[in-house]
Amino acid sequence: MFDVENIKDFLRNHLSEKRFTHSVNVADECRKLARTYGEDEDRAYFAGLVHDVCKELPAPELKQMAIDSDLSMTVAETETKALWHAVAGAGFVRDSLMVGDEDIINAVRFHTIGRANMSRLEEIVYIGDLISADRSYKDVKKFRKLAYQDMDRVMLEALIFSIESVTDKKGMIPEYTLEAYNQYAARETRRVQERK
Ligand SMILES: [Fe+2]
Numbered sequence: 001m002f003d004v005e006n007i008k009d010f011l012r013n014h015l016s017e018k019r020f021t022h023s024v025n026v027a028d029e030c031r032k033l034a035r036t037y038g039e040d041e042d043r044a045y046f047a048g049l050v051h052d053v054c055k056e057l058p059a060p061e062l063k064q065m066a067i068d069s070d071l072s073m074t075v076a077e078t079e080t081k082a083l084w085h086a087v088a089g090a091g092f093v094r095d096s097l098m099v100g101d102e103d104i105i106n107a108v109r110f111h112t113i114g115r116a117n118m119s120r121l122e123e124i125v126y127i128g129d130l131i132s133a134d135r136s137y138k139d140v141k142k143f144r145k146l147a148y149q150d151m152d153r154v155m156l157e158a159l160i161f162s163i164e165s166v167t168d169k170k171g172m173i174p175e176y177t178l179e180a181y182n183q184y185a186a187r188e189t190r191r192v193q194e195r196k
Protein backbone atom coordinates (compact mmCIF):
# COMPACT_ATOMS: atom_id res chain seq x y z
CA MET A 1 0.00 0.00 0.00
CA PHE A 2 2.76 2.48 0.99
CA ASP A 3 6.03 2.64 -0.88
CA VAL A 4 8.10 2.53 2.27
CA GLU A 5 11.45 1.88 0.57
CA ASN A 6 11.03 4.91 -1.71
CA ILE A 7 10.10 7.13 1.22
CA LYS A 8 13.06 5.82 3.21
CA ASP A 9 15.41 6.68 0.31
CA PHE A 10 13.90 10.15 0.14
CA LEU A 11 14.32 10.69 3.89
CA ARG A 12 17.87 9.31 3.83
CA ASN A 13 18.73 11.91 1.18
CA HIS A 14 16.96 14.83 2.84
CA LEU A 15 17.62 14.37 6.54
CA SER A 16 20.71 14.13 8.72
CA GLU A 17 21.68 10.64 9.84
CA LYS A 18 20.45 11.43 13.34
CA ARG A 19 17.03 12.63 12.12
CA PHE A 20 16.72 9.70 9.72
CA THR A 21 17.42 7.24 12.54
CA HIS A 22 14.87 9.05 14.72
CA SER A 23 12.25 8.79 11.95
CA VAL A 24 12.80 5.04 11.55
CA ASN A 25 12.71 4.57 15.32
CA VAL A 26 9.43 6.48 15.57
CA ALA A 27 8.02 4.39 12.71
CA ASP A 28 9.05 1.18 14.54
CA GLU A 29 7.43 2.41 17.74
CA CYS A 30 4.24 3.40 15.86
CA ARG A 31 4.03 -0.09 14.38
CA LYS A 32 4.26 -1.65 17.84
CA LEU A 33 1.70 0.74 19.28
CA ALA A 34 -0.63 0.04 16.34
CA ARG A 35 -0.32 -3.69 17.05
CA THR A 36 -1.17 -3.09 20.71
CA TYR A 37 -4.17 -0.88 19.95
CA GLY A 38 -5.56 -2.76 16.95
CA GLU A 39 -4.71 -0.16 14.31
CA ASP A 40 -3.33 -0.71 10.81
CA GLU A 41 0.40 -1.33 11.38
CA ASP A 42 1.62 -0.31 7.90
CA ARG A 43 -0.29 2.94 8.03
CA ALA A 44 1.11 3.75 11.48
CA TYR A 45 4.64 2.88 10.33
CA PHE A 46 4.31 5.18 7.33
CA ALA A 47 2.94 8.07 9.42
CA GLY A 48 5.79 7.66 11.92
CA LEU A 49 8.34 7.59 9.12
CA VAL A 50 7.22 10.89 7.58
CA HIS A 51 6.29 12.83 10.76
CA ASP A 52 9.50 14.93 10.71
CA VAL A 53 9.97 15.02 6.92
CA CYS A 54 10.39 18.83 6.90
CA LYS A 55 12.15 19.18 10.26
CA GLU A 56 15.52 20.19 8.85
CA LEU A 57 14.45 22.77 6.29
CA PRO A 58 15.50 26.38 6.96
CA ALA A 59 13.02 28.35 9.09
CA PRO A 60 11.93 30.89 6.42
CA GLU A 61 11.16 28.06 3.98
CA LEU A 62 9.23 26.18 6.65
CA LYS A 63 7.17 29.22 7.51
CA GLN A 64 6.31 29.81 3.87
CA MET A 65 5.40 26.15 3.38
CA ALA A 66 3.20 26.26 6.48
CA ILE A 67 1.42 29.35 5.13
CA ASP A 68 1.09 27.85 1.63
CA SER A 69 -0.38 24.64 3.05
CA ASP A 70 -3.57 26.52 3.99
CA LEU A 71 -3.69 24.51 7.20
CA SER A 72 -4.77 27.04 9.78
CA MET A 73 -2.27 27.97 12.47
CA THR A 74 -2.90 29.58 15.83
CA VAL A 75 -0.90 32.63 16.97
CA ALA A 76 1.14 30.45 19.34
CA GLU A 77 2.14 28.29 16.37
CA THR A 78 2.96 31.21 14.10
CA GLU A 79 5.16 32.62 16.88
CA THR A 80 6.99 29.33 17.59
CA LYS A 81 9.59 28.17 15.06
CA ALA A 82 9.78 24.68 16.55
CA LEU A 83 6.16 24.06 15.54
CA TRP A 84 6.35 25.02 11.87
CA HIS A 85 7.75 21.69 10.68
CA ALA A 86 4.56 19.88 11.68
CA VAL A 87 2.32 22.13 9.59
CA ALA A 88 4.77 22.31 6.68
CA GLY A 89 5.23 18.53 6.94
CA ALA A 90 1.49 17.85 6.75
CA GLY A 91 1.22 20.04 3.65
CA PHE A 92 4.24 18.32 2.11
CA VAL A 93 2.87 14.82 2.80
CA ARG A 94 -0.46 15.83 1.24
CA ASP A 95 0.81 17.78 -1.79
CA SER A 96 4.25 16.35 -2.62
CA LEU A 97 4.02 12.77 -1.41
CA MET A 98 0.42 12.72 -2.66
CA VAL A 99 -0.96 11.08 0.45
CA GLY A 100 -4.75 11.35 0.40
CA ASP A 101 -5.30 9.74 3.79
CA GLU A 102 -6.59 12.58 5.97
CA ASP A 103 -5.76 10.71 9.17
CA ILE A 104 -2.07 10.42 8.22
CA ILE A 105 -1.96 14.12 7.27
CA ASN A 106 -3.51 15.04 10.64
CA ALA A 107 -1.12 12.73 12.50
CA VAL A 108 1.80 14.72 11.03
CA ARG A 109 0.01 18.05 11.55
CA PHE A 110 -0.62 17.47 15.26
CA HIS A 111 2.41 15.38 16.25
CA THR A 112 3.99 18.21 18.25
CA ILE A 113 0.97 19.93 19.82
CA GLY A 114 -1.84 17.37 20.00
CA ARG A 115 -5.49 18.44 19.86
CA ALA A 116 -8.87 17.45 21.26
CA ASN A 117 -10.57 14.41 19.72
CA MET A 118 -7.36 12.89 18.38
CA SER A 119 -7.79 9.74 16.34
CA ARG A 120 -5.97 6.64 17.52
CA LEU A 121 -3.43 7.11 14.73
CA GLU A 122 -2.77 10.70 15.83
CA GLU A 123 -2.21 9.48 19.40
CA ILE A 124 0.10 6.73 18.19
CA VAL A 125 2.34 9.17 16.27
CA TYR A 126 2.31 11.69 19.14
CA ILE A 127 3.40 9.03 21.63
CA GLY A 128 5.68 7.17 19.20
CA ASP A 129 7.64 10.39 18.79
CA LEU A 130 7.97 10.75 22.55
CA ILE A 131 9.15 7.23 23.36
CA SER A 132 11.21 6.20 20.29
CA ALA A 133 14.43 4.25 20.93
CA ASP A 134 16.63 7.34 20.48
CA ARG A 135 14.91 9.26 23.31
CA SER A 136 16.79 9.44 26.61
CA TYR A 137 15.15 12.09 28.84
CA LYS A 138 14.53 11.40 32.51
CA ASP A 139 10.98 9.98 32.40
CA VAL A 140 11.18 8.11 29.11
CA LYS A 141 10.98 4.67 30.76
CA LYS A 142 7.80 5.64 32.58
CA PHE A 143 6.24 6.85 29.31
CA ARG A 144 7.35 3.71 27.44
CA LYS A 145 5.66 1.47 29.99
CA LEU A 146 2.48 3.51 30.24
CA ALA A 147 2.18 3.83 26.43
CA TYR A 148 1.53 0.09 26.11
CA GLN A 149 -0.86 -0.04 29.06
CA ASP A 150 -3.18 2.93 28.80
CA MET A 151 -3.33 5.40 25.90
CA ASP A 152 -5.54 7.95 27.71
CA ARG A 153 -3.19 8.07 30.70
CA VAL A 154 0.00 8.32 28.65
CA MET A 155 -1.53 11.10 26.54
CA LEU A 156 -2.43 13.02 29.70
CA GLU A 157 1.06 12.58 31.17
CA ALA A 158 2.70 13.44 27.83
CA LEU A 159 0.68 16.64 27.48
CA ILE A 160 1.57 17.71 31.03
CA PHE A 161 5.23 16.99 30.24
CA SER A 162 4.99 19.02 27.04
CA ILE A 163 3.18 21.98 28.65
CA GLU A 164 5.68 22.06 31.53
CA SER A 165 8.66 21.97 29.15
CA VAL A 166 7.22 24.90 27.18
CA THR A 167 6.30 27.04 30.20
CA ASP A 168 9.77 26.39 31.71
CA LYS A 169 11.12 28.25 28.68
CA LYS A 170 8.32 30.83 28.84
CA GLY A 171 7.03 29.63 25.48
CA MET A 172 3.46 29.94 24.22
CA ILE A 173 1.00 27.05 24.54
CA PRO A 174 -1.18 26.49 21.46
CA GLU A 175 -4.91 26.32 22.22
CA TYR A 176 -4.93 22.90 20.55
CA THR A 177 -2.61 21.60 23.29
CA LEU A 178 -4.76 23.03 26.08
CA GLU A 179 -7.90 21.57 24.54
CA ALA A 180 -6.19 18.18 24.31
CA TYR A 181 -5.02 18.41 27.92
CA ASN A 182 -8.50 19.37 29.13
CA GLN A 183 -10.06 16.45 27.32
CA TYR A 184 -7.69 13.81 28.72
CA ALA A 185 -7.82 15.45 32.17
CA ALA A 186 -11.63 15.27 32.14
CA ARG A 187 -11.48 11.58 31.20
CA GLU A 188 -9.07 10.91 34.06
CA THR A 189 -11.28 12.79 36.53
CA ARG A 190 -14.27 10.75 35.39
CA ARG A 191 -12.33 7.53 35.82
CA VAL A 192 -11.23 8.46 39.33
CA GLN A 193 -14.82 9.34 40.26
CA GLU A 194 -16.16 6.08 38.84
CA ARG A 195 -13.71 4.13 41.02
CA LYS A 196 -15.05 5.78 44.20
FE1 LIG B 1 8.61 16.76 15.05
Ligand SMILES: [Fe+2]
Pocket residue numbers: 022026051052129
Ligand atom coordinates in the same frame (compact mmCIF):
# COMPACT_ATOMS: atom_id res chain seq x y z
FE1 LIG C 1 10.09 13.61 15.84
